Amino acid sequence: MAPAIVVLAMxxxxxxxxxxxxxxxDAAWSVPSYLLSGILVWGGLxxxxxxxxxxxxxxxxxxxxxxxxxxxxxxxxxCR
Numbered sequence: 001m002a003p004a005i006v007v008l009a010m011x012x013x014x015x016x017x018x019x020x021x022x023x024x025x026d027a028a029w030s031v032p033s034y035l036l037s038g039i040l041v042w043g044g045l046x047x048x049x050x051x052x053x054x055x056x057x058x059x060x061x062x063x064x065x066x067x068x069x070x071x072x073x074x075x076x077x078x079c080r
Contacts, residue, residue, distance in 0.1 A: 030078075041066060043059060
């Protein structure tokens with residue numbers, strides 16, 4: 001007769017970030033996603049504003065604002 005193999009699942013309290021690689025993988029996908037979405041959303045708003053007003057300086061301003069706000073969001077979520 002073969003010996004029985006017992007598999008114990010870790011509860012949520014026993015799981016630590018050091019032993020669980022999913023936390024790092026989530027952050028590795030979230031950080032570039034935040035940065036890209038900040039550039040696209042705020043850059044898009046700058047593009048719309050520049051089309052509406054005719055002043056094309058709003059596009060780079062929107063991109064810079066998007067990068068700064070996305071960087072702050074990443075800092076707030078992962079580095080605090």
